[in-house]
Amino acid sequence: MIFAAKTSEIPSFGKKGVTLGGKALLLVNVKGEFFVCDDECPHQGSPMSGGIVKEGFISCPRHGFRFDLRSGACIDAPAFQLKIYPTELRGDELFVDIS
Numbered sequence: 001m002i003f004a005a006k007t008s009e010i011p012s013f014g015k016k017g018v019t020l021g022g023k024a025l026l027l028v029n030v031k032g033e034f035f036v037c038d039d040e041c042p043h044q045g046s047p048m049s050g051g052i053v054k055e056g057f058i059s060c061p062r063h064g065f066r067f068d069l070r071s072g073a074c075i076d077a078p079a080f081q082l083k084i085y086p087t088e089l090r091g092d093e094l095f096v097d098i099s
């Protein structure tokens with residue numbers, strides 16, 4: 001697990017882009033529950049940082065495919081899977097496993 005950000009840096013229903021270990025990642029806060037995913041849509045590579053977070057899903061800004069932030073499953077096109085990384089909260093700090 002490596003340090004990703006302080007939770008206070010990620011507003012509720014907000015996002016924060018970071019680069020860790022050479023990977024562009026997106027940190028997402030859903031009402032105090034934190035998720036980390038690739039900041040690149042598995043469909044055609046659009047940055048997920050421009051997406052909308054709603055009810056545990058993030059939608060890609062380009063074609064609107066919705067991805068479950070827990071599993072990475074795409075509910076609009078099941079052939080595509082967004083990479084989701086394991087996270088751990090330590091106090092007010094968010095850690096992620098990018099291995």
Ligand code: FES
Nearest residue numbers: 041043044060063
């Ligand atoms: S590039 Fe994301 S849905 Fe098409």
